[in-house]
Amino acid sequence: MRVGIAAIIGATALLATGVMATGPDWQWQDLPAGVAAPVLPADNPMSAAKVALGRRLFYDRALSRDGSMACADCHQQARGFSDGLPTHAGVTGDMGVRNVPGLANVAWRSGFTWTEAGITTLEAQAMVPMTGTRPVEMGMAGSDAELGQRLDADPCYRRLFVRAFPTAQGGATYAKVTAALGAFQRTMISFGSAHDRGALSPLARKGATQFAASGCASCHGGADFTDGKVHYVGTAAPGEIDSSAYGGKPPPPGFEPPPERFRTPSLRNVAVTGPWLHDGQSRSIEAAIRRHAAAQLVGIDMPALLAFLDSLTDRPFLENRALGRPADACPAAT
Template sequence: MEVYGKALALAAGLLLSVAFAPAAVSSFDWKLPEGVAPPPVPIDNPMSQAKVELGRKLFYDADLSIDGTMSCATCHEQRRGFTDSNRTHPGVHGDPGKRNVQTLANAGYFRALTWGDPGVKTLEAQALIPIAGTRPVEMGFAGQEAVLAARLAGQACYRRMFGEAFPEVGGEVSMVTIAKALAAFQRTLVSFDSPYDRRRRGEAVAVSAEAERGERLFKAGCASCHAGPLFTDADKARFHRIDAPFAGDQGLGDVTGEAADAGRFRTPSLRNAALSAPYLHDGSAPTLETAIRRHRVAMRLGDRQVAELVEFLGTLTDETFVTDPRFSLPKPGCGP
């Protein structure tokens, strides 16, 4: 989901001079695995349980689309690691999607939050793009943001929840508070409990010999971009070209206008990748095998080695994350 049109103006105040509070000063209970630090949090949007619960309700509410047919969860399904099974997802008016839906797992740690625009650096700014963006139109509120605020403010449940989440502004219902609540919920979508993680913590978790060989291959040839515990360098806001530039969609080049940036895209995280087909920025790779083959560095690999890489990627599936009730569709009504 990319930043274009009026959503850019709406996001401007959230994009500039972002300051983050040290995780140590937060009293919010993240419920993270041992040894995992929480993501950074903007000073002007501290975490609270009331804010997270509001963000969760908004995330699953189709009222965030102009015709009431699409929620954030329409494209970000928990069982798929908060991705989507379509190559791209059309908007409420039938506009074709521009790019494949990326995972929200661990997005709070990222410094680049779209496939091709390094200017979108916070979840608060990104949240406004599908709601009010125009290239493409997704949820359809461009130019009608006041309609959304009035729609939510007209519901007693939301008046109560915004009041509890944002007492410092009198429970104001606005695009700013909507974005802040959505961002707070998305920061809780932390995934570090896969078999890979449990083995790293010293737990006795059996994996196949194929997966172990695949891990060695991965570290040798893939980990420079799919780096570290996030399995992406999006936390460093880096963009890469994996094969020839793509016709039409030039990725980073569409933003910078530089020929050297044509076909460069943000590295997607590989966590829960086995659940998130299809792959690549345009969803053109139906399987992990196909996606691996699209990388120049994989051209010399044999079928057995590609299969071993796929087997290793399967160990990054976090079943706890994709079934955690804290992240699922909330019950009707207000509050938890």
């Protein structure tokens, strides 16, 4: 997304600072030792009511212009909340330009989108697919009033919004919608892989050693195997630069325009989030690795490295019913 970033950030009206904010009925569950609760926007504390609302909104196609697209159509749980496509078409048929990233542990991210767009909260990020125009995704730009009317016409949503925002005036707004979506996405917590449990196979253990020795961890480091930063690593597609010529090397002197830089994706659940890289043009993990790290692969045992990456798949996360499509019955019916 390349336009309207200031408007997107402003529309959410969120504070730049954050706190470990929770409502009286919320406690973070099952965080591993040494993993602190995520820092939240100061004006969007967690609550069970807000998470329930956000879950329903995440799976509701009413958030798109023609009712044909929900957040969950691009972010599918079984695929680590990616979608299995190189890029995803929007409601007008415009094809997206970036591969849909997974959402595991997004509560701990401090930067969103593939490039450095200045979007630092999930609340601000949610406005990009809903209201962005380059490309059009959900097609709701300029439809603030329509969105409110559409949601307020649903008796279930009226009750859910009151429960989630008991002190706020009025009905559904973009700010409330994005706050609820952000709260739900912060429950997409993934720390149950074989790697997390210390249950690596001998081949995966060898791959873990190679992963560190080859320099992969210099960018794919930390608990979620990402430094959260943008880098030029030679992965731009034809038309951006000739990726096959650079393969992770510095671009040639005088190269114009400057090559694109892309944010390091998390490797959690990487085995199920393909196709890979920013443009979705790598059809296998091995192809993605070779496309941007060829110089580091001399002597590498690729089966071992792939076994290690497969060990980052968290099956309980992919099957967690609390993250799946909610029941049709309204949770605020009583």
